[in-house]
Amino acid sequence: MSETSKKVKTQIEAQSKKDNASQWRLMWNSFRQHRLAMFGGIIILLFYTIALFAEFIAPFDPHASTSKNVYHPPQLIKFIDYDDNGSWSYRPHVQLMKLDRDTITLEGKFSPVQGRKVYLKLFTKGDPYKMWGKFNLSRHLIAPVNPDERFYLFGADRLGRDMLSRTIMGTRISMSIGLVGVALSLFIGIILGGISGYYRGVTDTIIQRIIEIMIALPTIPLWLALSAAMPQDWSTTTRYFAITIILSLVGWTELARVVRGRFLTLKSEDFVIAAKLDGGSQWRIIFRHILPSMTSHIIAAVTLAIPAMILAETALSFLGLGLQPPAVSWGVLLLEVQNIRSIAAGPWLFLPGAMVLIAVLSLNFLGDGLRDAADPYARKDH
């Protein structure tokens, strides 16, 4: 072995352990630098946790109505409980409120009942529910000590149903419709985009023209037409799946374009040509060399596609053509605020809209961060 070879060897051996890092490690490192994306990621994780354990986290049955609590305003949790004689203890509670009617105008008004408090407790028994439609349970994350009492952190709607429980249940449908819809459009997108990018030529031209036509179609009328065509007697679950299919039929085009673009650039990369010269079959080149280089980009594209799905579902349901009550989604909840009376009586009914805002913003931040981190090998000096 020559002198220089020895030098090269010692140099390499001296290098630190972090050089062994795989692409996921590098991606994670650069993703962590993106503060806003980290923040968005945590929020999204929280939302999906809520969606997964919605029945347990919701304090009440979202469909249970109480006529005496119509348009009950939101209450604040107080943690320190003062006794009449001035001593205090740690007991989370809310102030009980009661509906009074103005004797002349008959206007309903909630006012606190002095000295009456609703005490709350973690992991206590409340309304019974079926976890994931299977297990009969009745413990909630937080519930009143006395199961007959109620509290309203997000207020109540026109039937006196707890908005917090309804928003939490809505999280499940709204957040999952994004995932399911995107999964479906990802499937169509990767296949058509991949074919388009790999085979080029006439196939590519045809697929690209189809995509352009799909993009040119006005989406809202298309959705309206498709959902209006749905039979009214379909069950909630069937409707849910039909809506996801409708949404992803339009949503796949963007993903197909991303995939095609990556295929085109990667196909002419030296390392792909090298793989071809190494004798690899077409399948091996696609699945071992091209696709692994794209996964990170695809993840980023998917994250950015979910908010569009959520917004689309909200829009459809808001127009009354998406999911139908008794199914609960953020869009369905916003149906309630279509008239001026609800806005005047209960502005807190807008809270599901705020959830849409937070979810969409967080997903966009997360997607931005993922996109920047997607290619840890991009040369920064060029």
Add this chain to the structure above:
Amino acid sequence: MNNTTQKNTNPTVLEIKNLVTEFPTRKETFRAVDNVSYSLKAGKTLCVVGESGSGKSVTARSILQILDAPGRIVSGEILLHTQGGKTLKENPIDLVRLKSRSRAIRSIRGREIAMIFQEPMSSLSPIHRIGNQIAEVLQLHEGLSKKQAWARSVILLEQVGIPEPEIAAKRFSFEFSGGMRQRAMIAMALACNPSVLIADEPTTALDVTTQAEVLELIKSIQAERNMAVLFITHDIGVVAQIADEVVVMKKGKVLEKGDVFNIFKNPSHPYTQELISSARELDQPAIQRLEARARQKIGKPILIAENVRKEFVISSGMFGLKAKKVAVGLKDASIELHAGENLGIVGESGSGKTTLARCLQRIYDNTAGKINYTDRNGKSVNLGELKSNQLRPYWRDIRTIFQDPFGSLNPRMTIAKIIGEPMLVSGELSGRELDMRVEELLELVGLPASAAQRYPHAFSGGQRQRVAIARAIGPKPRIIIADEPTSALDLSLRSKTLDLLLTLQDQMDLSFIFVTHDISVVRYFCDRVAVMYKGEIIEVGDSETVCTNPKHLYTQSLLSAVPKPDPMQRSNKRIIYS
């Protein structure tokens, strides 16, 4: 202007004293320029030479305070001894004291000190006409009217040797060739008659003949205007040709400075010695190669290309109604590669050398012609007419090393997987046996066995190129087509990589086709050479003969344009081929 009186004297124009520039990051502070001092004299050229990352550009950028964030000057002085053509005897301007966005430094940028960059395409605006861009400088700094400024910019374009300057001024930068763009950049830099010109690798992106033209232009303008030139380069040949004084930099420090003749005659620092000797070493045949050829004679032809033609389809015409538009990349090229021989293919960018190499291996499908390959058993096949799945066995015999060691290794695979791929897909080796073979290959190219489990990003350019070589020799090939394997590497690594290839040739009975634009590499490495120009092979012959006594006028012009790493050989007249 009173510089007529100073024509024969060379007063100091710009002085850098103990300059320190740092790039603070959250974790540590990187000192890019560490206590650097040098001075520029009117009418003289100072060359700063060093490898990438040596701090040579950062020093130049510190002068004009155009450092990239978060860079900042920590200490030192940059004294400008001239303003508006007058010498400031008593109190020179300290540029370090000026704020980077102040009016004072803006009036110096472009007016007193002008700068030209490596890539003129990104320094010129693509949406403004060349004439307008130069005129804008004049309007801003000299306060000329629009009409006057335009007239001056036409004159400037004429001075930098752009033909038909009135028409050229109305063009956009993307309509110009690389050399023309660099000329336009120089015209813009000269607009306000600066006393200092900073040229940051202005010829690195250009072909040798264009480089020679641009260097001549800078020289003549300097002589005309008695300008001080700070020339930054990594090419020791260019230094030898144009410098009056030399500063050698490494890792932010000045290692050596002095008169160009002295430095080339007796370099004192070991790094300078290595730099100069590795450039000179390349300019002659490798002893290792000559010894090997004495032991084993070159054999029969094993790869014969006959009239290989390649046309690229630019537009296939709307629905096939119109005639196809094609660009001819390769015009009927014929070459032979003998067993155990190194054949060089040399030419400038766009000459078709890479196209030829890629056709020989059928990465590109040739439009016409034959590529006859004689395999180990003496059977001859025309690779040109095989289907791509029939080519696989031949791709194991003919392997490739790519130019860019960053793009050619899959960043998502470990070194072991990259090197093992050809043996694995052919079903030749797997499991433990494959690991052993990979280890053996790493040993052959001088990398430690521990490299196998790392990813390419852990390696430097030179180390990656060794990985690429290991991958190429994996399936025990007979021919290796190397497409500029050394041009992305620093000079000191080039001869080492070439020596490695020669050692492997000796051990494994290889033949090389070596594509390059660098004539000195050809002389070192190749037995025979084919010179290409505009898609044609214009001269083939023994590499020593071609390099010392070329027949074709183009080869002569190419050779005369190559900067020789010896300041004593400057007077050679350049031959121009049109």
